[in-house]
């Protein structure tokens with residue numbers, strides 16, 4: 317059932333996940349009116365009904381609309397009218413995972429479902445000059461090192477279908493001949509992708525935020541202090557704003573926000589992530605990751621390389637100043653490992669610059685729409701990127717928007733299933749709160765009414 321005033325959606329969080337979800341929603345709406353809620357200080361909106369990127373035939377939203385079965389044109393044909401408010405919080409724009417991200421993007425993942433999401437995202441990025449420019453995409457190629465005995469065939473088939481001709485599987489000997497890898501265990505294989513590289517999630521976020529404001533989305537540059545399953549958001553001044561749908565896309569802040577709201581955090585956890593930018597050149601090597609150790613990197617520029625290892629620090633509090641303090645022991649471990657695996661040693665004249673931040677994790681990993689700690693309500697989370705959402709956010713946001721639009725369009729299965737991308741709701745469903753939202757199993761509560769079971 318579509319409310320007569322349209323469907324009012326709040327997205328809490330202005331990282332790459334929140335803004336791309338809002339952008340997808342805006343593109344799905346036939347008319348994008350400004351917020352029906354009050355617009356106090358710190359709020360931006362405009363009355364342009366269609367995101368500007370959607371107004372060009374080659375823009376990403378047009379491409380997305382065509383592929384996903386909705387977008388401006390499809391919305392006019394029957395999708396519900398959406399009002400989208402985004403709450404970006406009051407923090408500096410450089411204080412989140414989106415700002416810190418290394419931005420490595422590739423299609424290959426060991427899980428075929430995750431591979432599909434990453435490959436679909438990369439295909440959309442590569443197919444859109446607008447998206448490539450917004451994101452500052454650099455196509456430097458990628459190598460994914462697999463341990464002996466691992467069989468990449470399933471994911472490579474997915475990759476071949478989405479990005480034909482991009483992937484090649486190489487033996488340890490051929491990897492060592494082509495790249496500066498040293499001491500690879502016998503039996504190592506590498507999935508080499510031509511069509512991969514890195515982007516700037518921060519640049520993409522900034523461009524999309526501009527689009528959102530131009531497109532009629534209301535951007536509240538202040539934090540939400542709690543959410544309710546009504547669903548509603550509560551602000552610091554005590555005001556409560558009701559919506560038809562609330563999505564918490566607050567990255568590493570999501571578990572605490574849910575807890576502060578008296579809600580279960582559904583298996584969401586936080587983890588520290590860091591890398592250092594070293595003054596080294598690794599000729600011929602683009603983006604890479606070693607599955608067995610999590611060692612990863614990419615060129616930063618012609619004279620430096622970003623290198624990192626997974627951090628052991630779980631459950632960091634993203635609001636604590638210590639959360640973004642580099643772990644010196646980890647930084648030194650990276651230098652030692654890079655020496656062994658890549659033969660690099662630190663040059664004496666330039667100390668590495670270390671970037672430390674955090675992300676929201678979920679098991680199974682993946683940016684996806686999940687129950688927001690109140691199953692059966694229209695309160696959701698859209699987080700859980702687990703250190704990898706930059707590479708899947710285009711597909712994941714499209715899938716999530718499809719499910720949300722479907723809730724009120726009465727075509728859940730049609731939209732959700734028709735999107736054909738993952739990690740989509742329903743695919744990695746697990747028991748209890750925090751599970752991914754099964755398409756077609758939602759109860760959709762309306763303000764002041766009993767939930768309607770679709």
Ligand SMILES: Cc1cc2nc3c(=O)[nH]c(=O)nc-3n(C[C@H](O)[C@H](O)[C@H](O)COP(=O)(O)OP(=O)(O)OC[C@H]3O[C@@H](n4cnc5c(N)ncnc54)[C@H](O)[C@@H]3O)c2cc1C
Pocket residue numbers: 328329330331332333334403404405406407412413414415416417418419420421517538539540541565566567568569570573589590591671672673674675676698699700701702703704705706707708
């Ligand atoms: C160091 C590092 C390197 C990475 N490298 C890669 C990589 O190479 N490839 C890859 O694919 N992924 C990578 N990632 C992961 C990827 O960047 C993240 O998964 C992604 O940026 C998460 O985006 P997000 O929007 O979920 O969270 P965030 O970017 O953290 O955004 C959350 C936003 O919510 C806001 N917020 C918080 N609380 C509230 C509130 N109460 N009200 C309103 N707003 C609120 C915050 O201010 C923040 O802006 C990396 C991450 C890090 C930290």
